[in-house]
Amino acid sequence: MTMTIGLAGKPNAGKSTFFKAATMADVEIANYPFTTINANKGVTYVRAECPCVERSKRCGHCVEGIRYVPIEMIDVAGLVPDAHQGRGLGNTFLDELRQAQAIIHVIDASGGTDVEGNPVDVGEHNPMDDVDFLNREITMWMFGILKRNWDRLARKIQAEGLKIEKVLSEQLAGAGVDEYHVICSLSECKLDHNHVKWSDDDLVRLCDGIRIMSKPMIIAANKADVAPGGFVSDLQSLEQIVVPTSAAAELALKSASKSGAIKYDPGDDDFSIIKEDLTPAQKKGLENVHALIEKMGGTGIQDCINRSVFELLDLIIVYPVEDEGKWTDKNDRMLPDAFLMKRGSTAHDLAYKVHSDIGESFLYAVDAKTKMRLGEKHELKDGDVVKIVSTAK
Numbered sequence: 001m002t003m004t005i006g007l008a009g010k011p012n013a014g015k016s017t018f019f020k021a022a023t024m025a026d027v028e029i030a031n032y033p034f035t036t037i038n039a040n041k042g043v044t045y046v047r048a049e050c051p052c053v054e055r056s057k058r059c060g061h062c063v064e065g066i067r068y069v070p071i072e073m074i075d076v077a078g079l080v081p082d083a084h085q086g087r088g089l090g091n092t093f094l095d096e097l098r099q100a101q102a103i104i105h106v107i108d109a110s111g112g113t114d115v116e117g118n119p120v121d122v123g124e125h126n127p128m129d130d131v132d133f134l135n136r137e138i139t140m141w142m143f144g145i146l147k148r149n150w151d152r153l154a155r156k157i158q159a160e161g162l163k164i165e166k167v168l169s170e171q172l173a174g175a176g177v178d179e180y181h182v183i184c185s186l187s188e189c190k191l192d193h194n195h196v197k198w199s200d201d202d203l204v205r206l207c208d209g210i211r212i213m214s215k216p217m218i219i220a221a222n223k224a225d226v227a228p229g230g231f232v233s234d235l236q237s238l239e240q241i242v243v244p245t246s247a248a249a250e251l252a253l254k255s256a257s258k259s260g261a262i263k264y265d266p267g268d269d270d271f272s273i274i275k276e277d278l279t280p281a282q283k284k285g286l287e288n289v290h291a292l293i294e295k296m297g298g299t300g301i302q303d304c305i306n307r308s309v310f311e312l313l314d315l316i317i318v319y320p321v322e323d324e325g326k327w328t329d330k331n332d333r334m335l336p337d338a339f340l341m342k343r344g345s346t347a348h349d350l351a352y353k354v355h356s357d358i359g360e361s362f363l364y365a366v367d368a369k370t371k372m373r374l375g376e377k378h379e380l381k382d383g384d385v386v387k388i389v390s391t392a393k
Ligand SMILES: Nc1nc2c(ncn2[C@@H]2O[C@H](COP(=O)(O)OP(=O)(O)OP(=O)(O)O)[C@@H](O)[C@H]2O)c(=O)[nH]1
Pocket: 009, 010, 011, 012, 013, 014, 015, 016, 017, 018, 077, 078, 079, 222, 223, 224, 225, 226, 245, 246, 247, 248, 249
């Protein structure tokens, strides 16, 4: 399964700028066949330390010891309050969100756009008022799907003695919901045992729980470069992961890097000017960005992507190899693959991810760093380099 992150938020929050900056790969790291799949779907990267830094030789798949692991990103445009009722582009955006395992909610932390995204003076709109609307849109979208058929479904569950989590997850499968999400939400909501008695409010509460389980969300407090300090800190006090970002600064750095003016790799906390003949305007622009990222510790864009993957989704990176001594595959390529896996995944899970045949004929694995033998239930750690031994040809 490809790992996909969706960017969502009201108009003018900075999604397109974030998307463009995040998917504009420098040639050096674009070790992926394409970067932009179509207008709103592209490839971005998770940044990690490459295991080859422990060796005398670089692997050739990283940038000076920094590994960029590709993931997909979708820019979900056209979202306005009450979209679930058909406003704006209506439900089309929600259909795109179904592909995402996690959502970055891009919020205009500068307060320079109203609730619908129309420009106002910076500081005029309180960005705290934008936090809940995306949650509500997604919840109400799910509610709409369930409500359409609820009377029929409720009778069917009763008449045929079906499991409620099965019926509900089938209804919401198109929204990326599975039985586990429904079971967790049912146990949280403590609704009446008799589902026939559920009111619309009960169904909304249930959908809210399903949303929290199935669509984990992180907030990008964007336009942090011009945001009044209080707005960013208010957002950071929420019980959610909130990352201050400047998509505009990241886009400026990526563009300058692409043109050869500076050396900057995504996620670096600084850059160096490598081109001599910059115009005074270009120099001034870069000085401004420098002052900003010094204050912020970076543009926040890579941090936001990394935290979505490592904190919100709790994934780890594992490197399968065929030669545990040289850390190579059969073509002598060192550390050719980097797999994102759920924390708690085992050596056997990795074998299946490499190939189903290898999973089925798994014998044991070897930790290429320690040369220890690992059994099928051995839980993998972030950064592990692992050889799988199987009877598969
Ligand atoms: N100061 C500042 N401006 C930004 C930043 N990110 C985006 N902008 C500006 O905000 C405006 C809106 O940005 P877009 O990226 O087009 O916003 P969007 O969310 O994609 O908007 P829609 O396409 O209408 O949904 C543009 O003028 C951007 O240049 C940022 O980090 N800082």
